[in-house]
Amino acid sequence: GEDVEQSLFLSVREGDSSVINCTYTDSSSTYLYWYKQEPGAGLQLLTYIFSNMDMKQDQRLTVLLNKKDKHLSLRIADTQTGDSAIYFCAETGGFKTIFGAGTRLFVKA
Amino acid sequence: ETGVTQSPTHLIKTRGQQVTLRCSSQSGHNTVSWYQQALGQGPQFIFQYYREEENGRGNFPPRFSGLQFPNYSSELNVNALELDDSALYLCASSREAPGTSGETQYFGPGTRLLVL
Numbered sequence: 001g002e003d004v005e006q007s008l009f010l011s012v013r014e015g016d017s018s019v020i021n022c023t024y025t026d027s028s029s030t031y032l033y034w035y036k037q038e039p040g041a042g043l044q045l046l047t048y049i050f051s052n053m054d055m056k057q058d059q060r061l062t063v064l065l066n067k068k069d070k071h072l073s074l075r076i077a078d079t080q081t082g083d084s085a086i087y088f089c090a091e092t093g094g095f096k097t098i099f100g101a102g103t104r105l106f107v108k109a
Numbered sequence: 110e111t112g113v114t115q116s117p118t119h120l121i122k123t124r125g126q127q128v129t130l131r132c133s134s135q136s137g138h139n140t141v142s143w144y145q146q147a148l149g150q151g152p153q154f155i156f157q158y159y160r161e162e163e164n165g166r167g168n169f170p171p172r173f174s175g176l177q178f179p180n181y182s183s184e185l186n187v188n189a190l191e192l193d194d195s196a197l198y199l200c201a202s203s204r205e206a207p208g209t210s211g212e213t214q215y216f217g218p219g220t221r222l223l224v225l
Contacts, residue, residue, distance in 0.1 A: 041219075
């Protein structure tokens with residue numbers, strides 16, 4: 001079946017790098033996404049990667065995809081207090097998008 | 110700002126009642142998807158509409174139904190509300206189906222529904 005798993009919590013110090021990991025099961029997924037959700041808000045698309053890519057960099061964000069292991073990661077460089085939020089990994093292989101339960105990132109000043 | 114709006118922002122209903130949630134997409138966005146996000150969970154796909162036809166459905170019972178209109182607005186209707194229907198309901202729009210040639214979804218801020 002389709003499933004996306006993430007660790008629930010991550011705590012880092014301001015200025016350090018954060019790495020949020022995700023595993024998925026649907027090998028037919030064509031796109032994998034990272035969304036950010038702040039308290040009381042909807043989902044903000046951060047970045048996405050096509051399944052035939054290994055890496056994508058966008059300013060402070062680096063996405064790594066290991067398709068063999070079905071593992072996706074999001075690295076946030078120079079993490080700031082404003083990065084504190086819930087981060088969702090998601091996959092799309094057809095008409096629907098499957099989300100993980102989210103990783104809550106705490107950034108300590 | 111994603112250009113996707115939802116109404117109302119909050120709603121309280123009682124068990125057994127019916128509710129209609131509304132979403133307004135960006136002009137030109139032919140696809141709308143609805144998601145249910147329970148507290149502490151990720152969004153769960155309810156269904157998707159493309160050019161006013163249901164395009165796919167997740168594991169939700171028939172009492173969850175929808176409509177999409179030509180003016181890029183849409184509705185989610187839930188009949189016979191249950192306590193477990195309490196959640197944040199999100200709509201997301203895109204020009205084509207997500208996953209099509211890099212198509213991405215734009216999410217609205219959601220409607221928070223509480224069923225007592």
